Amino acid sequence: xxxxxxxxxxxxxxxxxxxxxxxxxxxxxxxxxxxxxxxxxxxxxxxxxxxxxxxxxxxxxxxxxxxxxxxxxxxxxxxxxxxxxxxxxxxxxxxxxxxxxxxxxxxxxxxxxxxxxxxxxxxxxxxxxxxxxxxxxxxxxxxxxxxxxxxxxxxxxxxxxxxxxxxxxxxxxxxxxxxxxxxxxxxxxxxxxxxxxxxxxxxxxxxxxxxxxxxxxxxxxxxxxxxxxxxxxxxxxxxxxxxxxxxxxxxxxxxxxxxxxxxxxxxxxxxxxxxxxxxxxxxxxx
Numbered sequence: 001x002x003x004x005x006x007x008x009x010x011x012x013x014x015x016x017x018x019x020x021x022x023x024x025x026x027x028x029x030x031x032x033x034x035x036x037x038x039x040x041x042x043x044x045x046x047x048x049x050x051x052x053x054x055x056x057x058x059x060x061x062x063x064x065x066x067x068x069x070x071x072x073x074x075x076x077x078x079x080x081x082x083x084x085x086x087x088x089x090x091x092x093x094x095x096x097x098x099x100x101x102x103x104x105x106x107x108x109x110x111x112x113x114x115x116x117x118x119x120x121x122x123x124x125x126x127x128x129x130x131x132x133x134x135x136x137x138x139x140x141x142x143x144x145x146x147x148x149x150x151x152x153x154x155x156x157x158x159x160x161x162x163x164x165x166x167x168x169x170x171x172x173x174x175x176x177x178x179x180x181x182x183x184x185x186x187x188x189x190x191x192x193x194x195x196x197x198x199x200x201x202x203x204x205x206x207x208x209x210x211x212x213x214x215x216x217x218x219x220x221x222x223x224x225x226x227x228x229x230x231x232x233x234x235x236x237x238x239x240x241x242x243x244x245x246x247x248x249x250x251x252x253x254x255x256x257x258x259x260x261x262x263x264x265x266x267x268x269x270x271x272x273x274x275x276x277x278x279x280x281x282x283x284x285x286x
Contacts, residue, residue, distance in 0.1 A: 001030055001031055001032055002031045002032070002058045002059055002110070003031070003032045003034070003052075003056065003057050003058045003059075004026050004031050004032065004033045004034075004057060004058065004059045004060070004061060005034060005035070005036075005054050005057035005059070005060045005061070005075075005081070006019050006022060006023060006033060006034070006035045006039070006048065006060075006061050006063070007035070007036075007039060007060060007061070007062045007063070007064070007068060007071065007072045007075065008035075008039060008043055008062075008063040008064060008068065008088075009063065009064030009065065009067075009068045009088055009089070010039070010042040010043065012064065012088050012089075014088045014099060015043075015063045015064050015068075015088040016043050016044075016045075017099075018063045018086055018088060018099045018102055019035075019043060019045065019063050020045065021102060021103070022061055022063070022086075022102055022106070023045070023048055025102075025103050025106055026106070029106075029110070033048065034048050034049070034050035034052060034057075035048040035049055035050065036049070036050070036054060036075065037049045037050070037051060054075040054076055054077070054079070054081075055075075055076050055077055055078070055079030055081060056079075057076075057079075057081050058081070059081065059082055059083075059084070059109070060072055060075075060076065060081050060082070060083045060084070061083075061084045061086065061106075062083055062084065062085050062086065062095070063086040063088050063099075064086075064088050064089055064095075065087070065088065065089015065090055065092060065095065066089060066092065066093055066094045066095065066186075067089070067242070068088075068089065069083070069085050069094040069095060070094075070143055070144065070241045070242070073125075073143045073241075073263045074141075074241065074243075077141075078141065078259070078260075078261035080261075080262075080264060081264065082120055082264045082265070082266045083263070083264060083265050083266065084097060084105065084106075084109065084265075084266045085097060085265060085266075086098070086099055086102055087099070093185055093276065093280065094182075094265065096265075096267060096268065097268065105118075105268055108268060109266060116268075117268065117269070118266055118267060118268045119266075119267050120264050120265070120266060120267070121198075121264070121265040121266075121267045122262040122263070122264055122265075123143060123180070123181075123182045123198055123262055123263040123264075123265065124180050124181065124182070124198075124201050124222070124258060124259075124262060125141050125142060125143050125180060125258075125259040125261055125262060125263060126141065126142045126145075126146065126178065126179075126180055126203065126256055126257070126258060126259055127139050127140070127141055127256075127257050127258070127259040127260075128140050128141075128142060128146040128178065128238065128240065128245075128254050128255070128256055129254070129255040129257070130238070130246060130248070130252060130253070130254060131252070131253040131254075131255060132249070132251070132252050132253075133251075137246075138245075138246065140238070140240040140245050141240075141259050141261065142178075142179075142180065142183070142240045142241050143180065143182055143183070143241055143263050144179060144180065144182060144183030144186040144187070144241050144242070145177050145178055145179035145180065145183040145186060145187055145188060145204075145240075145241065146177075146178045146238060146239070146240050146241075146245070146254070146256070147175050147176070147177050147178070147187065147208075147238070147239045147240075148175055148176050148178070148228050148230070148236060148237075148238055148248065148254055149174060149175025149176075149208065149236065149237060149239065150174050150175060150234065150235065150236060150237075151234075151235035151236060151237050151247070152234065152235055155234050156172045156173055156174060156209075156211050156234075157172075157173065157174070157175070157230070157232065157234050157236050158170050158171070158172055158230075158231040158232045158234075159171045159173065159175075159176050159228050159229070159230060159231065159236075160228070160229040160231050161176070161205065161226070161227070161228055162226075162227040162228075162229065163220065163224055163225070163226055163227075164224055164225050165225065168218075169214065170231060171207050171210055171212065172210065172211045172212050173207040173208055173209055173210040173211060173212070174208040174209040175207075175208040175209075176205060176206070176207055176208065176228060177191060177193065177204070177205070177206040177207075177208060178203065178204070178205060178226070178228070178254070178256050179193070179203075179204040179205075179206065180202075180203075180204070181196035181197060181198045181199075181200045181201070181202055181204070182198050182263075183204070184196040184204055185277070187242075188204055188206040188217070191206050191207070191208050191209075192206075192217075193206035193217040194217055194219065195277065196219070197273050197274075198273055199273070201221075201222050201258070202219050202220060202221065202222065203219075203220045203221075203222055203224070203226055203256060203258075204217060204218070204219055204220075205217060205218040205220065205226070222257075222258040225255070225257070226255070226256040226257075227253050227254070227255055227256070228253065228254045228256070229251065229252070229253045229254075230248050230249065230250055230251065230252045230253075231250065232250060233250055235247070236248040236249075236252075238254060
């Protein structure tokens, strides 16, 4: 018996219907299926609610868009649980399976990687650690990005970037995006950052609306130690994968490093990143 965690978008009827169908299929095939108590209450699936730690699951089935996939990764908190992504969203960079194919991919998954013809796509994540007066206050893990950004409109903030212990420059900008290759197609892309293949390992620094001549992104090797220090008194905050994390004060430093954990997505066919990018943007062959 496999323990399967279901995670679904709270406000999409298709996600709710797919969650019910997945639960029925899994139970009929002898598997233990459950949701967090919050998800079960939001989706009116209270019979599936459980207080078990999400990371104790053997498999996670995520039904929604990329935001729901990010939430699933955060729920797992670094546990090496494979995730099947079912697309009930809009863009679906991270999700792969369409709802009508859900039962067939579950059959393929439980047949094993050889018979079911699936593999695990591992994605690099970043750890962002807040240092205040030399003390580590907390660490947050991002699949897409951490963003150090202003809290008040009409002002820029000053952020000093230090690489391998040597000052690089200070940015006068609305913020600074610290992204993974997976996150290069998220917020960083809208700030005109480069698109990186998720097969690479890199740390991407992209300024948001910089008020300076140097407005380019930096692509750094994961071995390079990156620090971002808040300069000046203006209000600054850290967000992680689109969710508020903490407020920052003058002199606070964010240390950026590759996480020892990876996100593990189940893929049921050859998934070429550049072809996904082409489809999402409607690019022509010529």
